[in-house]
Amino acid sequence: MRPASFRHHPARSVDEALTLLASEDEDARILAGGQSLVPLMNLRMAQPSALIDINGCDDLGRIDEAGGWIEFGARVRQREGELSTAVRARLPMVAAALELNGHPATRHRGTICGTLAHADPSAELPAVAVALGAEMVLRRQGACRIVPAEAFFLGALETCIEPGEMLAAVRFPVQPARAGWGLAETGLRRHDLALAGIAVAMLPAGVTRICAFGITPEPLRLPTLEAAADDLPRSGGTPATQARIAEALAADLEGADLVDTLHASARYRQQVTATLAARALADARQRASQETAT
Amino acid sequence: MPGNAPFRHIGRPMPRTEDARLLAGGAAFVDDLPELPGTLHMACMRSPVAHGRIREIDTSGALGLPGVHAVLTGAELGDRIAPMVADRDKAGFRETRRDILPADTVRFVGDTIAVVLADDPYVAEDALSLIVADIEELEPVVAIDAALADGAVLVHPEIGDNIPFSIAQTTEGFEAAFAAAAAVVSDVFTSTRLAGVAMEPRGCVAQVDVGLDSLTLWSSTQVPHLLRLAIAELLDWPESRLRVIAPDVGGGFGPKAHVYPEEILCAYLARRHGRPVKWIGDRQDDFLTTTHARDSRFAVEMALSADGDILAVRNHVDVNIGAYACFPFGANAEAGGGAIYMPGAYRFAHYDFRARSVMTHTAPAGVYRGVAAPVAHFAFEGLLDRAARKLGLDPLALRRRNLLRPDEYPHVNAAGIRSDGGSHHECLERALAAIDHDGFRAAQPADRRIGGRLVGIGVACITEHTGQGASRYRTRGLLRVPGMEGATVRIESDGNVSVAISQSTQGQGHLTAFAQVVAESLGVDPEQITVSEGDTALSPFGSGTFASRGAVIAGGAAYRASQEVAAKIRRIAAHHLEVAEGDIELVEGHARLKGVRQMALSLREIAGIAHSLDPRALPEGEEYGLEARRFYDPPGVVLSNAVHAACVSIDTDTGQVRVERYVVAHDCGRIINPLIVAGQVHGGVAQGLGQALMEGVHYDETGQLLTTQLLDYIVPLAADVPDIALCHVETPSSDTLLGIKGAGEGGVIGAVPAIALAVNDALAGRGAMVSRLPLSPEYILSLMTMPAPGR
């Protein structure tokens, strides 16, 4: 439980962080909330050469809403996002995902961008970002590129962030009125890491985006289930509906690299994903119809 | 409390005096002790393979790192530290040895193969990665079946097989009784290996006075006296020059009742280098090297008459004890316990048991809160559910029929254990009422389904073996566990009271409970009494804190010592008040003529007289000082009993089990402090819930440990533990001083079967019953989706 030695660079602004990143070697890492990085360093499973500490970067600490997007800077804590009235009103699924992420104590330090950059297979927010069509703002000294969430996650703890680059912000399209959403997960305990989970975003135009987490190394879009979602009967839970969901899911998971661990086999994960999908779809549909009513 | 009429302090729900300090961060655990000047920090290199032969360990790289002081391997150590030999060859036992630092063979992932001493702990850990170990990998055995197979690889070839302990016993007439049965039910019950997961991992600091060649060792241990004994034996060091101190200890639960190589190494290295040596384990060390437990399999058969009398029980227990016999408890704790604990609250005359300890290339497994009892009761209660179903009887009626009644005590059970009393029926009815069993049943649909959940209720009747004295440890064949405890009670010259107890506390509330016992004898406020524990230099010799022995045995010793001091106080007071000794009472800090306030001497005055600080002299022939040291060794064992009732619900989509309501009716004899008993039960239930639903240590087939962090080893969190209602039933023991019985383990013992039975009940519609622990969501979902038999 003692990290190997490393260089620590506190940065005061995003520009300073980018300069420091550029000056360091390939093994330098951003230190955000430290809720995943520090335990890994203590176990010496991560041995970064240097940490660029962005906790002092006030310019990365803002939640901005403009042009139909809500943008979270890299130092916005998960708890800030969860409690923000703008987020609760216009990105309710993001707030819900953050509530499921760890505990208040970890959320007070952990950042929104940190959970995305960390890309844990069981994390909620990456799947929600894919389902909602979020965009990643990647910056390096003198350059910036925008990557859609779906192209950002490459595998377990793997993203397209390159050495010298950081996730400066993430932005989500605000949800239109009459959008529905559903988020369901299961773990070994209450308030635990997800063994499997599902995020459903239902847009008014009849577009449904569904993304699973916890069952594959990276968040997985489920196109067959998305296509089937529209003509599934409105009432969830019936055996026929369940069977159709399970069938669609099986098609989507064909050939996928399923997570198979001590605590839950791939088979179990697939089985519960189907029932979670039914719950999340039913929730999404119900919310969409409530939105219509108002 | 009318039952406690003669008592003023015993039985009082007094808040724990230690809490303010513990809760406000005032405690000092080993790692919090101010660092001694010149301290060297020890880090341990663990074997990366489960079984192998050490060819060479190249330490040159590590030695070259600035700040590294020394690196020691088994080859260099030679025979300068004696091996741990926990058991001797005798009937049922085979002697095996554990080298403190193996030079030749490694036997589990975590066996220590080299240690580094460095100026700071970070450098020590850096140095580990510079040690190059060339180990020839050998085939390991990991699981019980593999270790028992013909031609299995042997963990200790010198014993000829992998069975260092086995015992078998059959009551006379067993076969005939079994054959006469109307029904037989049987199953194999298994439990996944567990870890104790104390909040504070193990750690120790050794300091040697070079001139005196004397040692002080601070260790996070439950057994300071036994640790001192071990250091003396393994390092050939006179006990008179050894002092072991257990400072505040952040949880023990049994694993810290063992002596570990790191403690011996720190003592050895401090002596060798003439500098303090400190080792603080981390969570990974803890999972790798601190003893595990409960890796067991119970193959059980129960024979019953047509109307449900239990006639005979057969119990074949195999326990995976890992690579080494634990020191000092040896190889037999869990296997022996699994056999002896099974006949608990129920009456049956015929018993056939066979118990074996099986060695494998995994971490040593030893005592952990409840020892084998949670699984033994899980198996027994599980069979009762099966019997009820087979005979078409109500499970509760079957239990009522077979539970021992108060008029059947004293009772010697089929395993030969004598018990002086038990309140099983009373506890059962109290628990059923408290959880509203009838109301639950009335509301429970036949298919158990309410919304998306299945609901069930489980009721388990258990006993807890507590307060085992010297005779029990001798019967169990233990060489280094004395069984008794000691206490010193001293009135200081100002009239305040110091008490030193031979045990150590890991959060059980000892300091409060023993103060209440002493206060009872001396007629002073418990707040005026300072209890200390854990320091071999201050306390009399004794065994330590484990196996629910504290209240009974250390409590008994404190009572005896305080009674002796009270007698002397009475003699001095009687002399100066010129009344008869028998007419003196000790109340409110005074010795006075019964009922006469004016005829009194304060304890302060009496202490002054006894310490020659008062013009008045001691009576003729009386010694100076006001102090007594006494020991207590209770006869045999005393059984506490309890009934646990749990309501659970199961998510039909995920198989996740939630404990919704929980009740315990608990009888630990005379209660010293009901708040402390409640705390013990609550904590125990939480741990039992962990074993029932989620906890598990896992090795892969090559012997690699898969659960090395709290991310992989799942323990219950606050949100998983329901409120626990507790009814106290008080049946004082006639066998122990003050009628006290122990209360440390019943919470775990009862929670495991109660939750399992509730799950059986919730699954009743499917015909499935659980037979292995933990009841993980995946296991439960697989039982739910199993085709229902005969439907």
Ligand SMILES: Cc1cc2nc3c(=O)[nH]c(=O)nc-3n(C[C@H](O)[C@H](O)[C@H](O)COP(=O)(O)OP(=O)(O)OC[C@H]3O[C@@H](n4cnc5c(N)ncnc54)[C@H](O)[C@@H]3O)c2cc1C
């Ligand atoms: C007890 C506990 C429970 C938890 N439960 C959950 C849970 O239920 N669900 C869940 O999803 N997570 C959970 N987590 C993980 C938690 O959400 C982490 O906070 C999050 O994964 C990382 O955010 P952070 O700000 O702490 O990042 P850090 O730990 O500081 O960094 C994590 C990684 O991301 C990199 N990084 C961080 N920010 C950036 C950036 N802006 N640009 C580039 N790289 C960056 C770091 O270099 C590092 O590699 C839990 C953690 C704990 C301790």
